[in-house]
Amino acid sequence: MSISTHIQRLWSFPGGLKLDGRKQLSNEGPIESAEIPRLLEISLSQHIGHPTEAVVKVGDNVKKGQLIGHAEGTVSAPVHASSSGTVTAIEERLVPHPSGLPALCVIIETDGYDRWDNCTPLISLDDPQHKNLHALSAEQITDKVAEAGIVGLGGALYPSAAKLETARKKATDTLIINAAECEPYITCDDALMHNRPEEIILGILLIKKIVGARYCLIGIEDNKPEAFKALSDAIAGYERAIHEHCEQTIEIIQVPTRYPAGGEKQLIQVLTGKEVPTQGLPMDIGIICHNITTAATVYQAVYRGEPLVSRIVTITGGAIKKPQNMEVAIGTSIREIMDQAGWDKNKVDKIIMGGPMMGFALPSIDVPVTKATNCILVSEPGELATPPPAMPCIRCSRCADSCPMSLLPQQMYWYAKARDLEKIHDYNIFDCIECGCCSYVCPSNIPLVQYFRYAKNEIWDDERERNKANLARERHEFRQERLEKMKKAREEAARLRKEKLAKKKAEEKQKAAGGDGEKSPASSHADLIQEAIARSKAKKAQQQAQKRNTENLTEAQQRQVDEAEQRRRGKH
């Protein structure tokens, strides 16, 4: 596949929806820096994988960028302080999660100085030729990415270093940078492309260097012409650097605006015409996909040595007075940024983190911004439809027509309702990307995606329980076996004891009988002597047998032995 085919032709994915983007609300104007709040609540699990372990104590002074949560295991990402201050508590607090359950957070009372910890960049910024990029190895960059706590900022939250490491080991020939940002309202990637296109391009070069991809494509929806232009200009500006480090240039390709074009698998399909295999990864077909914000964060880590301590958040919706994009320190309360953008309490209908299609309603507005927070949508009444009560399925199959993964939502819905997990698995529920198209088009307002999320969770739960039962069975059987063995050993010991006792008794009896005079003591004495002679003979024979190794000696060895013998004698 040559790069030119990418430009000549775009493919498409099945299903999908034309949605009212409502991006103009927030996509104008610069990125404002949100104020550093008095208290930061930094969650210790902001990624997929093992939660991190706190490495600070209450009362510790921390600086911005200092490690506060240590990554556990391979799939994990460390957490850093997002401003300087004092740790006042490490406790469970509500976090933005659909469950509404609390998670362990580090609470930092900020000192207002916002002082950075020592940042050690891998490449200095005053290197206009980007010569230093040559000196860096893929391992060095990957380590820096891991150290900086970077996760997939497109929403997957998978630790980037782990993903890059796997891609590096597999043969990955195409790097796709996802700039589609297809969900309505959200403009944080758009704002980043407007304002910091150079950071993105340099970040892409770094990622490309790690995975060793030949081609690099940036996919962007055609409703962002300004971002497209900014990125194109940046690519032109860095042409020399790109040329020096890549055989192929970075292509930026506009894709038609259709939800969910920003889904990883959909974007790959549109750009390359390849389909990711069912329950597989893009790496299986030689492709790796990264979000554009992730690329910019990689740049920050390598060129400035800064870990991931802030992100751009879109704050938008009808109830927000001044919708905008803000650079927010991770751990800032959502109430703070709503206050800064201005909101009208009387107009608020729903408060959603993420977009209207895939986001979830927040359990409270006093929850912190995490690495996952791309958008806060505060809608006014009538802005977002509240689905009316669900009606029975009429088998119109609109859900199947809209499904970008070509699944059969109506079938999966029946099986989810009947809790027939095996069947729903057969219908490839794990290929569902939870984009919400099926629920959106359903004329009976059936919450299909919720059924699929529920079914997926049930399947995982079942698997977990089965694993636990298997472990318990194994341990129980092992214990039974051990008890059986112990019982046998005890019985054996008892039997031996009994036999010994019986023998002893018999001997005593014999002795007693011998005393009676059946055998003459002389003869028994003679027997004993005979026995002793036989024993001593046997012992001698054994000793001789042991001496065998001195036979068949060579002359030199014999001499050595003799000399040793003489020395021994001489000493005595």
Add this chain to the structure above:
Amino acid sequence: MLWGILAIIALAALFGLLLGLASVVFKVESSPVVDQIDALLPQTQCGQCSYAGCRPYAEAIAAGEAPINLCPPGGENTVQALADLLDVEVLPLEEEEEAHEGPIVAVIIEELCIGCTLCIQDCPVDAIIGAAKQMHTVIESECTGCELCVPPCPVDCIEMVPIKQTITTWHWPEPQYDVNHTPTGNIFTTIDQLLAENAHP
């Protein structure tokens, strides 16, 4: 006429032979029904079914001596699965006096433990570690919550506690399919709820 009959007989014999061979060569090895039943049981080894463990209960079901609804830890899902497997009617679960909500594990109150090893001897899955006159402790990941360690403890230092739900173990609830209920599993909380009681946890 005769040739026709002979030909039919020959064909019948040939196909009979083929079928007979196929049934031997392509025989499907199915695991004995006891293993299949045992695989569906939760393996808590708690004995609430009045049998000595999950395996003996599976054997009793296979022999037709026990009903399928004696396993409280397995709950209704297990009864359903057993009914499907054995093609019998689903029976309502025979509840013990009190049923726990959700999974539980044993926890030893360390200040009270005298190190008598009685609980260790009764644990069916070796999930308690300790030695004589040493404090004991329960390995949480191995504990099946069978409660067999509770009665032998002379100082009542073992408590059964529910496993706490966390963000990683939480899962999406089943959507409510009810006309009177907003059917979004998505918690579209109203603003009053948002701003009121749970504002400060």
